[in-house]
Amino acid sequence: MTSISNDTSARTSADLVVQNLVAHGVTHVFGIPGAKVDRLFDALVDSSIQTVVTRHEQNAAFIAAGIGRLTGRAGVALATSGPGASNFVTGLATATSEGDPVLAIGGAVKLEDRLKLTHQTMDTVSLFKPVTKFSAEVTAPAAVSETIANALRTAESGRQGAAFVSLPMDILNQPAVGSVLADRPVPQPGRACDSALVEALTILRKARRPVILLGLMASKPAVAEAVRRLLSVTGAPVVGTYQAAGAVSKDLSTRFGGRIGLFRNQPGDRLLHEADVVLTIGYNPVEYDPSLWNVDDGRTIVHVDVVPAELDNRYAPAVELLGDIAANVGALAQAVGALARSETLETVLREYKADRALAFSQAYSRPGHALHPLEIVRELADVITPDVTTCLDMGTFHIWLARYMMSFRARQMLISNGQQTMGVGLPWGIAASIVNPGQKVVSVSGDGGFMMSSMELETAVRLKSNLVHVVWVDQGYNMVEMQERKKYGRGSGVEFGPIDFAAYARACGAGGIAVDSPASLRAALRTAMDAQGPVVVSVPVDYSHNQQLMAPLAGLGETSAAA
Numbered sequence: 001m002t003s004i005s006n007d008t009s010a011r012t013s014a015d016l017v018v019q020n021l022v023a024h025g026v027t028h029v030f031g032i033p034g035a036k037v038d039r040l041f042d043a044l045v046d047s048s049i050q051t052v053v054t055r056h057e058q059n060a061a062f063i064a065a066g067i068g069r070l071t072g073r074a075g076v077a078l079a080t081s082g083p084g085a086s087n088f089v090t091g092l093a094t095a096t097s098e099g100d101p102v103l104a105i106g107g108a109v110k111l112e113d114r115l116k117l118t119h120q121t122m123d124t125v126s127l128f129k130p131v132t133k134f135s136a137e138v139t140a141p142a143a144v145s146e147t148i149a150n151a152l153r154t155a156e157s158g159r160q161g162a163a164f165v166s167l168p169m170d171i172l173n174q175p176a177v178g179s180v181l182a183d184r185p186v187p188q189p190g191r192a193c194d195s196a197l198v199e200a201l202t203i204l205r206k207a208r209r210p211v212i213l214l215g216l217m218a219s220k221p222a223v224a225e226a227v228r229r230l231l232s233v234t235g236a237p238v239v240g241t242y243q244a245a246g247a248v249s250k251d252l253s254t255r256f257g258g259r260i261g262l263f264r265n266q267p268g269d270r271l272l273h274e275a276d277v278v279l280t281i282g283y284n285p286v287e288y289d290p291s292l293w294n295v296d297d298g299r300t301i302v303h304v305d306v307v308p309a310e311l312d313n314r315y316a317p318a319v320e321l322l323g324d325i326a327a328n329v330g331a332l333a334q335a336v337g338a339l340a341r342s343e344t345l346e347t348v349l350r351e352y353k354a355d356r357a358l359a360f361s362q363a364y365s366r367p368g369h370a371l372h373p374l375e376i377v378r379e380l381a382d383v384i385t386p387d388v389t390t391c392l393d394m395g396t397f398h399i400w401l402a403r404y405m406m407s408f409r410a411r412q413m414l415i416s417n418g419q420q421t422m423g424v425g426l427p428w429g430i431a432a433s434i435v436n437p438g439q440k441v442v443s444v445s446g447d448g449g450f451m452m453s454s455m456e457l458e459t460a461v462r463l464k465s466n467l468v469h470v471v472w473v474d475q476g477y478n479m480v481e482m483q484e485r486k487k488y489g490r491g492s493g494v495e496f497g498p499i500d501f502a503a504y505a506r507a508c509g510a511g512g513i514a515v516d517s518p519a520s521l522r523a524a525l526r527t528a529m530d531a532q533g534p535v536v537v538s539v540p541v542d543y544s545h546n547q548q549l550m551a552p553l554a555g556l557g558e559t560s561a562a563a
Contacts, residue, residue: 013141014043016176017105017167020148021049023183026076028052028067028434030060034080036120037107039172041078052463055455057084059427061091061104062453065162066391066424066431068101070411072220074155074163075100075431081107081169082120086127088164090421093131096161097286097418098243099216103151103163104128110170111139128164137166142177149181156186159217159284159307189306192321192328199319200279200302201336207277207300209342210236211257213293216243217282217305217325223247224410226329227281231255234339236279237349239268241287242402245413250406257352259402261417264292265553266403267352273556274344275299279332280317282306282325286418290315304328356404359548365518370540373400375518376472381405383525384442386412389432393425393445396479397472397541399549401444423452426469430456433465440529441467447499447538448477454504460534461509468528471501472541482546505536514538 011019017040021029030052033041044051054060057079064075079085085106095102108114109121128135134154138147151163191197204210218227218240224247231238231252240247242261260268272278272293279302294301294314303309303317306325321328363374377400384390390407391414392398398415407413414428429443450471460467475498481491505512511531513524521539528535 011176012039012043012172013138013144013167013174013176014039014172016141016144016178016180017148017172018043018047018049019180020145020182021076022047023180024152025073029076029078030054030063031078032057032060032080032084034084034107036081036109036169037078037084037105037167037172039169040105040107040167052459054459056453057087058091058423059453059456061088061095061102062424062427063431064102064104065091065095065098065100066414066428067435068095068155068160069098069414070389070432070435072156072160073101074103074152077102077104079104079106080120081109081124082122085124085166086122089127089131090419092128092162092164094416094419094421094424096131096133098416099160099284100162101155101160103148103155103165105165105167107172108137108166108168111168112170114168124164124166132162132164134163137168138171139168140177141171141174144171144176145178145181149184152182153186159305189323190327191331192323196319196321197328197331197335200321200332203277203300203302203318204234204279204332204336204339208340209275209345210234210277210279210339211271211275211345212236212238213272213278213280213283214238214240214244214247215280215283215287216241217284218244218247219410220282220325221410222326223282223329226326226333228252230329230333230336233333234336235341236339237271237345239271241283242415242417243287244282245402245415246407246410248408250408253406253408255349257349258356260293261288261402262399263550264556265551267348267355267553269293269556270348270553271345272299274342274348277302280304281329284418285310285312285315288417359404365542370474370542371518371521372542372545373397374404376521376539376541377401377404379518379521379525380442380444380470382522383529388412388440388442389436390414391425391428391432391441391443392416393443393449394420394422394479395446395449395472396482396543396546396549397444397446399479422449425449426453426456426460429467429469430460430463430465433460433467434463437466439466441465442470443467444470444472446478447471447473447475447501448496450501451499457505457508457510457534457536464532465534466532467534468525469534469536471536471538473501473538474541474543478543478546482543482550486550501536501538505534511535512538516540
């Protein structure tokens with residue numbers, strides 16, 4: 001444990017903030033400076049922390065969240081008062097929905113000016129309370145370490161998420177009071193009680209058609225390892241939400257029934273519908289509403305998570321194993337034994353494999369036209385090896401990739417499906433390149449989502465991020481249009497003009513390649529993967545095949561969650 005003298009007469013509160021971050025193991029801070037918080041930026045210069053200046057505060061929060069998802073430790077974002085801090089809102093809401101630990105620090109006007117109509121005054125603490133796990137303002141130098149340490153603890157504990165701390169300008173400049181507190185380890189939860197474990201084992205052993213449903217917490221490396229042991233022992237069919245990508249290893253892929261989310265029309269939905277018992281592991285209803293996969297409330301649910309279930313008419317578990325998820329899944333794996341196999345479920349698993357292969361075999365673009373989505377998926381799959389992290393933005397393309405791109409490494413594929421936030425792909429890619437600088441990163445977005453964070457391409461160039469960013473180009477907000485056409489027979493408010501993304505990339509100092517055929521895409525991806533530094537590859541996509549994404553599956557109807 002770090003020992004810090006209580007004699008703080010030579011230090012400001014800004015220095016104490018930085019010392020707490022260093023003691024906690026923070027290596028990077030992302031953000032944009034301003035007058036109300038410049039003392040803190042100045043203090044960072046003399047620390048071991050690297051300050052990364054971003055081009056927008058929202059993207060600073062996205063990058064910090066990507067750090068949090070990949071490491072399990074809070075990434076840190078920093079901005080000035082007023083609009084600087086308020087630009088964090090979308091990034092922090094996304095982080096909390098996705099279970100990504102983040103600490104955002106915002107500057108504020110002097111305490112005596114808080115209630116005045118003065119430059120950049122804003123009640124940011126109230127603003128952030130609905131979208132974070134912790135939101136507080138430091139009102140005295142003696143509270144600096146307490147507030148920073150507790151914010152970090154809250155962000156990293158339980159179901160992880162975002163924390164916000166407001167630091168008034170005058171507090172930052174005052175002499176520091178108190179010791180560093182953020183070096184204390186966060187206590188870890190233990191295993192569930194024996195009685196709950198016995199009850200869960202009894203339910204699983206009696207099940208005739210058990211199915212395992214993996215949620216976002218299942219893709220944490222330690223939990224994924226325990227999940228794989230459980231699958232090996234039980235032989236149960238398993239499905240996952242989009243955020244659970246990578247939890248199932250390749251050797252267990254025969255038990256995998258695919259990913260579920262957004263539209264209730266997947267083989268995984270059929271598996272859940274046929275199940276009499278569903279074991280959920282690290283699942284959060286925000287990923288995929290229980291009313292979609294448990295339509296008739298006709299199955300017994302066993303809930304394994306770090307927090308109690310949020311009760312729902314369609315999600316009321318018979319038993320809950322709370323605490324350390326990996327420990328609880330490991331305990332089940334050790335005691336449960338092989339579970340019953342149902343020919344009905346086995347048939348669905350076989351059909352899933354056959355349908356997936358058929359979809360790829362029929363995916364061809366017409367000469368002179370944009371590419372079929374699965375042609376792009378197929379080419380990406382050829383270059384995304386197990387050591388390549390993939391970061392997906394939000395759009396129609398992410399449904400194609402989430403359904404058809406396989407991933408067998410925990411946290412290899414980062415996907416948003418909580419807030420379904422556009423613009424996360426490139427910032428997450430930057431985060432992945434920081435966490436694993438020796439590995440290649442592939443980030444993917446649509447042309448709409450890319451332009452919401454494309455300014456960070458210059459940041460990626462400055463950081464020498466070893467990433468390839470692939471832009472699916474159709475000149476429209478297609479995911480919205482797809483649903484509008486289904487509901488109203490036409491699209492509205494979804495079209496925008498063309499951009500030469502290859503030229504845009506080169507203007508930012510990155511590589512830029514435009515492709516127009518599967519063969520040129522194949523060559524471009526190989527060139528980009530061999531290059532050092534960021535490269536943008538733009539690909540025209542033919543979304544006329546989107547009916548495949550929304551078509552109802554026989555026997556399930558077409559209940560869907562509109563995005």
